Amino acid sequence: MTAARPSILYVTDLGYEAKGRRYCDEDIRLSGCLREDFDIALCHPLDAARLMGSFDAVVVRNSGPVLHYQREYDAFRTLARQSGTRLYNPPTGRADMAGKQYLVELSAAGFPVIPTVDHGEDLGRLPRADEYVVKPKLGADSIGMEFVGRDRLGELGYGDVLVQPRIQFRYEVSFYFVDRDFQYALYAPRPERRWELERYEPGPGDLEFAQRFVDWNTLDHGIQRVDACRAPDGELLLVELEDLNPYLSLDLVAEGVRAAFVARMKASLRDFLGG
Known part of the structure; x- marks a missing residue:
């Protein structure tokens, strides 16, 4: 590391308008919490490749769908790999950051996916x-x-x-992890309102389901969101495993849960940076 306080380039698109979500609010608050332990600078995803060389790590958060700037994103990842820049999440994920082919592979392998x-x-x-x-x-x-x-x-x-x-599921539920550690769960009790989320208390079987996919992904550091649906027969089925820039809905969890998430993310980043 190049300084007593590690420096982080926090990549976010504060102007992106996501249906039912406030990307900018979440990233302003989360980056503010991280600033307690790290030197933080925010930048748009199109500026990340040019700026990242001056930082100890790059944290990719609510940067919007990369398909809107696929060429620039591919160049950013290539440059990071060549320069040895630490990306968080690391670009080695096997799930959404690599496209959705994994759903075909998991389905063929008998995993509980749609x-x-x-x-x-x-x-x-x-x-x-x-x-x-x-x-x-x-x-x-x-x-x-x-x-x-x-x-x-x-x-x-x-x-x-x-x-x-097309499954007429009962509801969708999301499980949020830092590294491979479960943090909290939220669900949408009304299927037609995906982002009107409420607190969800997962049972042991639910956590086993979500943990199975996080372990399959083999990311030792980073944030992941396991999105699932409850099928009519009661079975949970994977909808997607978001391992690039999952929205966290931190405004919907209790203050204590949010504080615990931030503390766990800080610990993950310190470990990721080597101390």
């Missing part, structure tokens, strides 16, 4: 449904997602998209 295929010849692996969800493999924030009937499945341009049955 059944997912990416080739027309594999459609027989999916349960029959009135509608199917088609998602771009590099999609985010529901961009490019559409619902289609079974009669349209043969028209899809396979290779760049995923296909899943």
